[in-house]
Amino acid sequence: MNASPTIKRDARSKILDAALHLIRAQGFAATSVDDLCKQAGVTKGAFFHHFKSKDELGVAAANYWSEVTSALFRSAPYHAPKDPLARILAYLDFRKGLIVGDLPDFTCLVGTMVQETYDSAPAIRDACYASISGHAQTLEADIEACIHKYAANSELNAPSLALHTQAVIQGAFILAKASGRSQLAADSIDHLRRYFELLFAKPRTAPAAVKQERARRVKRSH
Amino acid sequence: MNASPTIKRDARSKILDAALHLIRAQGFAATSVDDLCKQAGVTKGAFFHHFKSKDELGVAAANYWSEVTSALFRSAPYHAPKDPLARILAYLDFRKGLIVGDLPDFTCLVGTMVQETYDSAPAIRDACYASISGHAQTLEADIEACIHKYAANSELNAPSLALHTQAVIQGAFILAKASGRSQLAADSIDHLRRYFELLFAKPRTAPAAVKQERARRVKRSH
DNA sequence: GACGACATACCAACCGGTCGGTACTTTTTG
DNA sequence: CAAAAAGTACCGACCGGTTGGTATGTCGTC
Numbered sequence: 001m002n003a004s005p006t007i008k009r010d011a012r013s014k015i016l017d018a019a020l021h022l023i024r025a026q027g028f029a030a031t032s033v034d035d036l037c038k039q040a041g042v043t044k045g046a047f048f049h050h051f052k053s054k055d056e057l058g059v060a061a062a063n064y065w066s067e068v069t070s071a072l073f074r075s076a077p078y079h080a081p082k083d084p085l086a087r088i089l090a091y092l093d094f095r096k097g098l099i100v101g102d103l104p105d106f107t108c109l110v111g112t113m114v115q116e117t118y119d120s121a122p123a124i125r126d127a128c129y130a131s132i133s134g135h136a137q138t139l140e141a142d143i144e145a146c147i148h149k150y151a152a153n154s155e156l157n158a159p160s161l162a163l164h165t166q167a168v169i170q171g172a173f174i175l176a177k178a179s180g181r182s183q184l185a186a187d188s189i190d191h192l193r194r195y196f197e198l199l200f201a202k203p204r205t206a207p208a209a210v211k212q213e214r215a216r217r218v219k220r221s222h
Numbered sequence: 223m224n225a226s227p228t229i230k231r232d233a234r235s236k237i238l239d240a241a242l243h244l245i246r247a248q249g250f251a252a253t254s255v256d257d258l259c260k261q262a263g264v265t266k267g268a269f270f271h272h273f274k275s276k277d278e279l280g281v282a283a284a285n286y287w288s289e290v291t292s293a294l295f296r297s298a299p300y301h302a303p304k305d306p307l308a309r310i311l312a313y314l315d316f317r318k319g320l321i322v323g324d325l326p327d328f329t330c331l332v333g334t335m336v337q338e339t340y341d342s343a344p345a346i347r348d349a350c351y352a353s354i355s356g357h358a359q360t361l362e363a364d365i366e367a368c369i370h371k372y373a374a375n376s377e378l379n380a381p382s383l384a385l386h387t388q389a390v391i392q393g394a395f396i397l398a399k400a401s402g403r404s405q406l407a408a409d410s411i412d413h414l415r416r417y418f419e420l421l422f423a424k425p426r427t428a429p430a431a432v433k434q435e436r437a438r439r440v441k442r443s444h
Numbered sequence: 445g446a447c448g449a450c451a452t453a454c455c456a457a458c459c460g461g462t463c464g465g466t467a468c469t470t471t472t473t474g
Numbered sequence: 475c476a477a478a479a480a481g482t483a484c485c486g487a488c489c490g491g492t493t494g495g496t497a498t499g500t501c502g503t504c
Contacts, residue, residue, distance in 0.1 A: 011484070027338035029251035033460060044461085045485045054460065104341065111396050115334050116249035118399035119326065129400035160409045163397060167410040171393025174333050175385060177340035178351035187382045188389040195413070198420035233450070255494060266495085267451050276494065451500075459492065465485080472479070 012050045014040040019061040020068075025104035028058055028116045028124075055121050058113060062127035065109045066134060073138065084145035085200050089193060091139065095169060096189045099182050107177065111170040132170075136162040150200035168192045234272045236262040241283040242290075247326035250280055250335045250346075277343050280335060284349035287331045288356060295360065306367035307422050311415060313361065317391060318411045321404050329399065333392040354392075358384040372422035390414040 018039035022031045033054055037047050051057040078090035098106050110128035117124040136159070144158040169192075172185035240261035244253045255276055259269050273279040300312035320328050336350035358381070366380040391414075394407035 025341050027249065027251055029249055030338060030342065032458080034458085043485050045463090046483075048461065049482085049484060110400070112337050114400045115337055115396060116252060118402075119247050120252065125400060125402070129402075132397070132400055161413065163406060164410045164413040167393030167397045167406075168390055169393065170396040171389030171391065174337060174392040174396075175354070175389045178332070178336045178347060178354055180340075180347070180351075184385060184389075188386045191383065191386040191417070195417040195420070198417070254492075256492080265451050267453095268449075270495065271448085271450060445504105447502105447504090449501090449503105451498105453496100453498085455494105455496080457493080457495105459490100462489075463487090465487105466483100467485100468481105468483085470479100470481070472477105474475105474477090 011040070011042040011046040014042060015047060015050065015057070016061060016064045019057060020065065020109055021104060023061065024107055024109050024112055028113045033057075055124060058117065058121060058124040059127045062110050062113065062124060062131055066127075066131040069131070069135065070138075073135065084142040084149060085196070087142045088139065088146060088196055091142075092165075092189055092193045092196070096186050099176075099186050099189075103173075103177055103182065106182075107173045108170060111173060132166050133163065136166050139165060146196075146200050154199075156199065165192060233262070233264040233268040236264060237269060237272065237279070238283060238286045241279060242287065242331055243326060245283065246329055246331050246334055250338045255279075277346060280339065280343065280346040281349045284332050284335065284346060284353055288349075288353040291353070291357065292360075295357065306364040307372060307418070309364045310361065310368060310418055313364075314387075314411055314415045314418070318408050318415075321398075321408050321411075325395075325399055325404065328404075329395045330392060333395060354388050355385065358388050361387060368418075368422050376421075378421065387414060 015036055018036050019031070022035055022039055026035075033044060033047055036057070037044055047057075051060060076091075076094050078087060078094045081087045081090055100106065110131040114125055114128035114132075117128075139162040140158045143161050147154065147156050147158060168188055172188035175188060176182045176185035237258055240258050241253070244257055244261055248257075255266060255269055258279070259266050269279075273282060298313075298316050300309060300316045303309045303312055322328065332350035332353040336347055336354075339346040339350075361384040362380045365383050369376065369378045369380060390410055394410035397410060398404045398407035
């Protein structure tokens with residue numbers, strides 16, 4: 001009967017979607033259960049039926065974030081190139097391309113949430129770290145291949161470099177939030193891209209990053 | 223009578239010191255005015271005598287943070303080297319050296335606070351960005367000198383690179399909080415150091431970072 | 445005696461969480 | 475197979491404690 005199965009949204013999903021948006025905009029502590037319910041269009045009874053406590057919602061939101069983002073990255077086009085370095089650079093271009101619209105729409109839920117909860121809610125912290133490190137791990141194979149192919153006898157370490165990419169991206173979001181200019185986040189990702197190019201020493205192939213930066217510098221010099 | 227003038231601490235300073243610790247440990251929203259007063263050993267009357275509102279305390283805390291940190295960095299030893307690149311690398315070594323003890327003791331107040339307030343408290347956000355960008359600016363001259371000396375005809379931009387260093391450091395703190403391992407923050411700063419070395423193309427001079435990473439790899443390979 | 449620097453007492457709004465109840469579905473059982 | 479029982483999903487009033495904030499009083503100092 002129902003032509004569109006996605007219309008039938010249960011309360012739990014609606015609460016989780018509300019959490020993704022509200023927590024990224026206001027933070028975890030500043031988002032009340034009532035806020036969540038209002039935004040989701042459900043009652044408090046529904047909330048506490050699905051989640052034992054607000055903290056448990058925090059854990060569920062982090063896990064839901066992991067699912068949503070891993071689906072996004074799995075189906076993204078940056079896996080196509082044959083060369084591992086090209087794949088990494090395409091990944092960074094893809095991340096940069098996600099920086100559009102309002103800050104709460106492209107920043108990272110778990111990076112925001114873990115800053116508030118790392119000391120007071122270990123369960124949330126663990127779920128957040130699982131999300132970050134899990135995503136970092138999806139880059140490890142390509143980074144390892146880059147090291148083997150382009151920097152065989154270096155002291156580089158793939159897991160560490162993978163986590164570093166996430167650190168830069170998280171830091172870029174902080175810069176964007178503080179300045180209100182999402183361009184600053186994009187610039188930091190450009191620096192990270194350049195780091196990879198220098199590490200794996202291919203001559204630079206004029207990526208979009210450089211062209212944009214040049215264009216901006218020309219504009220400024222008027 | 224009082225031999226030690228610093229013992230006489232007024233309520234305002236005590237509240238600000240309490241804010242520096244509590245907000246870094248719990249976040250801004252989760253830190254109540256009562257928490258602050260209890261930790262500072264003052265009453266609520268004293269709090270609202272000195273600060274019109276909790277938000278105003280947030281702004282004052284960010285400004286106080288700027289004062290404290292700029293005094294620390296001004297008197298730090300990393301300004302000594304004659305070469306600008308050596309000064310930058312010494313700065314990064316200094317930042318890495320600050321990563322000791324508990325997380326709330328070495329992480330950044332304004333990076334934590336701005337994530338919670340960027341959308342709801344513009345005054346706090348602006349004070350946080352002033353702190354971050356103000357610190358970044360203290361690096362610009364040395365970075366500019368590096369560009370001029372070692373990468374004259376590159377597309378590099380000193381303000382952008384200075385902000386990037388802060389993005390990496392902020393992201394490193396998030397990684398440390400999420401994982402509970404401050405080593406991850408140090409590792410990210412090592413990557414940033416390597417970026418500077420590669421950008422300004424001096425042959426690597428076996429910095430502490432590399433030696434430590436080698437030592438860790440040896441340990442792991444047992 | 446005015447004023448800054450606090451202390452005490454208090455308030456309305458809001459917080460996370462509970463609870464009794466309803467409507468609907470699924471499972472059990474005579 | 476149908477009635478009964480049990481379970482699931484959700485509602486919304488309500489609770490005690492906490493929240494940011496206020497009003498008023500006290501005390502030492504210029």
